[in-house]
Amino acid sequence: MYIVTAKEMYDIDDYTISEIGLEGKLLMENAGRAVSERVIKLIRETEPVCIFIGAGNNGGDGFVIARVLLDKGYLVQVVQVVPDEKITGDALFHKRVFIQCGGEVSYLTDLDLIREKVERVHVVIDAIIGIGVKGVLREPIQEIVRIINHSKACVISVDIPSGLPADEGIGEFTSIQADYTFVIAAAKESSFMVDTADFYGQWEIVPIGIPNFVFQNNTAKRQWAEEDFGKTIPSRHVHAHKGSHGKGLIIGGCSEMPGSLAMATKAALKAGAGLVAAGTTEKVISMIAAMCPEATYMILPEKDGYITGCTASPISNYDAIAVGIGLGRREETRHVVAELLNNAPCPLLIDADGLYHLKYQLEMLKQRSEPTIITPHPGEMAMLLGISISDLLSAPFHYTRDFAKANRVYIILKGKHTIITSPEGRQAMESSGNPGLAKGGTGDVLTGISLAMMMQQQELFDALCNACFIHGKSADIQIEEKQTYYDLMATDVIDGISKVYRAFPCKRV
Ligand SMILES: NC(=O)C1=CN([C@@H]2O[C@H](COP(=O)(O)OP(=O)(O)OC[C@H]3O[C@@H](n4cnc5c(N)ncnc54)[C@H](O)[C@@H]3O)[C@@H](O)[C@H]2O)[C@H](O)CC1
Numbered sequence: 001m002y003i004v005t006a007k008e009m010y011d012i013d014d015y016t017i018s019e020i021g022l023e024g025k026l027l028m029e030n031a032g033r034a035v036s037e038r039v040i041k042l043i044r045e046t047e048p049v050c051i052f053i054g055a056g057n058n059g060g061d062g063f064v065i066a067r068v069l070l071d072k073g074y075l076v077q078v079v080q081v082v083p084d085e086k087i088t089g090d091a092l093f094h095k096r097v098f099i100q101c102g103g104e105v106s107y108l109t110d111l112d113l114i115r116e117k118v119e120r121v122h123v124v125i126d127a128i129i130g131i132g133v134k135g136v137l138r139e140p141i142q143e144i145v146r147i148i149n150h151s152k153a154c155v156i157s158v159d160i161p162s163g164l165p166a167d168e169g170i171g172e173f174t175s176i177q178a179d180y181t182f183v184i185a186a187a188k189e190s191s192f193m194v195d196t197a198d199f200y201g202q203w204e205i206v207p208i209g210i211p212n213f214v215f216q217n218n219t220a221k222r223q224w225a226e227e228d229f230g231k232t233i234p235s236r237h238v239h240a241h242k243g244s245h246g247k248g249l250i251i252g253g254c255s256e257m258p259g260s261l262a263m264a265t266k267a268a269l270k271a272g273a274g275l276v277a278a279g280t281t282e283k284v285i286s287m288i289a290a291m292c293p294e295a296t297y298m299i300l301p302e303k304d305g306y307i308t309g310c311t312a313s314p315i316s317n318y319d320a321i322a323v324g325i326g327l328g329r330r331e332e333t334r335h336v337v338a339e340l341l342n343n344a345p346c347p348l349l350i351d352a353d354g355l356y357h358l359k360y361q362l363e364m365l366k367q368r369s370e371p372t373i374i375t376p377h378p379g380e381m382a383m384l385l386g387i388s389i390s391d392l393l394s395a396p397f398h399y400t401r402d403f404a405k406a407n408r409v410y411i412i413l414k415g416k417h418t419i420i421t422s423p424e425g426r427q428a429m430e431s432s433g434n435p436g437l438a439k440g441g442t443g444d445v446l447t448g449i450s451l452a453m454m455m456q457q458q459e460l461f462d463a464l465c466n467a468c469f470i471h472g473k474s475a476d477i478q479i480e481e482k483q484t485y486y487d488l489m490a491t492d493v494i495d496g497i498s499k500v501y502r503a504f505p506c507k508r509v
């Protein structure tokens with residue numbers, strides 16, 4: 001599933017029409033038919049339906065839907081909310097076809113009449129405006145939208161709830177509040193944003209015959225799905241030994257936060273790492289060693305229970321290193337992150353307190369020759385960007401892409417919809433997981449799983465997407481099987497990793 005801005009969707013549309021030769025009328029027919037198929041599954045023939053139609057191609061989709069429903073014996077009324085001369089091009093073509101098939105269209109502007117109509121129907125189909133909306137809705141459309149929103153009818157939007165922007169980061173709007181939205185061809189950015197997602201109601205994408213490669217050439221954003229995990233997760237070879245699955249090092253922990261290191265280490269091993277060493281203070285080792293007997297330990301220098309350095313120890317023979325969890329924010333500890341940024345000869349993941357220290361030495365990121373990965377939650381990402389969390393969440397694709405490109409890092413921006421970004425600006429959204437994950441320690445588990453994935457032979461971007469998938473799916477399976485959003489613990493997410501591998505088995509060889 002691809003994710004697009006309005007501009008990307010128009011480019012995809014133009015290419016399909018002008019270079020491939022699938023005419024606009026045909027795409028509109030496909031769109032209207034595909035939406036009608038879904039509508040027919042939702043409503044009965046006896047339920048009166050009113051289709052509201054605006055001036056653009058979204059309205060054109062509405063005329064196709066009206067024709068299909070009329071033909072199937074539905075009680076359809078069509079209300080055009082703009083004068084006849086505004087209906088042009090492909091939309092006019094389909095309006096004429098609808099009328100030739102016996103359909104009737106009323107152009108209504110009297111708001112009382114519209115209110116009466118809306119009160120009498122069970123279902124409203126909203127084909128007023130699609131991705132072509134500019135700014136806040138003008139009158140009388142704004143008032144018509146209000147009337148529809150106040151009615152008891154089930155509201156089904158075509159492509160996007162009318163009035164809602166397709167792109168992230170757009171401030172003011174008035175929108176239809178849909179119960180269902182059938183999104184044409186590709187997900188729009190706004191269907192994932194905190195301030196706009198709810199207007200869609202339940203939504204689903206309906207394909208309209210645009211070839212896959214056209215999406216690939218026009219957008220760098222997509223959803224990471226189960227099939228992607230199945231296709232990319234590397235096999236475990238029958239002749240494999242522990243060295244085949246990577247040797248990782250996790251540096252972190254302090255006297256007040258020993259558990260975070262234990263959880264990350266255990267999660268890395270559970271997710272498939274061959275060997276994992278935990279680098280920390282002697283005291284923390286004595287606290288966690290029994291919790292994770294499969295790991296090895298590296299004693300690091302300390303002051304008052306906080307790590308002060310790590311490069312005096314051998315860090316060159318690891319395949320990947322993670323730093324930051326439970327590290328603490330003491331100034332002496334900042335040096336640990338600097339040493340690793342300078343010297344880690346392998347992919348380096350920075351999380352939690354490591355990100356706090358990174359803020360003071362961001363310029364070092366560009367000097368690294370090996371990949372760097374950061375795994376912030378929105379608060380940490382906003383801190384690194386120097387903006388507010390609400391600004392970040394209004395346009396997360398934009399902010400993370402710019403930061404990743406400027407600083408040459410991979411980013412996992414954690415959230416309900418986690419966004420994974422590569423230094424080239426490729427972006428994936430991973431949406432598994434549930435509110436049970438909103439608890440201390442789950443980020444440490446993701447760090448451990450990510451470290452393990454980074455060391456399996458797969459492209460680094462895919463590895464990070466798969467780590468998020470395993471983490472979220474583990475939480476989902478635990479909730480399905482035995483737990484609730486209240487009692488899910490980070491350690492349960494570690495236990496659930498085996499269930500993910502059993503549920504989505506990978507090839508053996
Ligand atoms: N994605 C595809 O491949 C296909 C999409 N289809 C549908 O087409 C629309 C986009 O159509 P477009 O004609 O570009 O724009 P709209 O229909 O969304 O609306 C334009 C219409 O709205 C008026 N308008 C804009 N802003 C406002 C405002 N603030 N207040 C009032 N009126 C406003 C503007 O004047 C225009 O008249 C897409 O969403 C799909 O549904 C194709 O049918 C199939 C291919």
Ligand SMILES: [K+]
Pocket residue numbers: 058126127128129130157158159160161162
């Ligand atoms: K619409």
